[in-house]
Amino acid sequence: MRMKNLKAVKNIYLVLIICSIIMGAALLIWPQMGLDVLCKVYGVILIIYGIAKISGYFTKDLFQLAFQFDFAMGVITAVLGIVLLVRTGRVVEFLSILIGIFMLVDATFKIQTSFDAKRFGITRWWLILATAVAVAAVGILLLFAPLETTSIFIRLLGLSICFDGIMNLIVVCNTVRTIRHTEKEIREIEQER
DSSP, rough: OOOHHHHHHHHHHHHHHHHHHHHHHHHHOOOSSSSHHHHHHHHHHHHHHHHHHHHHTTTTOOOOOTTTTTTHHHHHHHHHHHHHHTTTTHHGGGGGHHHHHHHHHHHHHHHHHHHHHHHHHHHTTTHHHHHHHHHHHHHHHHHHHHOSSSHHHHHHHHHHHHHHHHHHHHHHHHOOOOHHHHHHHHHHHHHHH
């Protein structure tokens, strides 16, 4: 039962991450999309993503790396989504700061996850670290870069959403392991000897 829950949460994560990447890419390509529409769509995605993160925290994968901070991040994500939906008019002027802080927090947790993954012997830990640093850099740009035009702001926002999605995709694909999956890998290694 636990393995089915883990697989379901992983699949929901993957779908939401892909939706996030597509939304970020859409903002890069079509920056003329209205900020009100952006806030509402992204708000809904964040609420669903927050609920999925909270659910992920209560499932147990073998390494417990991908979901280790997901209760806190799930609550923060869902609350940010609600704020984007309910207070769209007021949020627009602070959107870059809100998303920048969110990206920095998420990147910081993923940097820690990369070091934990290295300790567990996951060979692609450096990929998690590299994407987390890229997300942090874009988060800092959102916080401090003077954004004189809406088009540049929306493209930067799209870039940050894409990077965050790619980072989360790499984390989930490289760290979520079920006991059965790992036992199969161990048997294959032993048979090769």
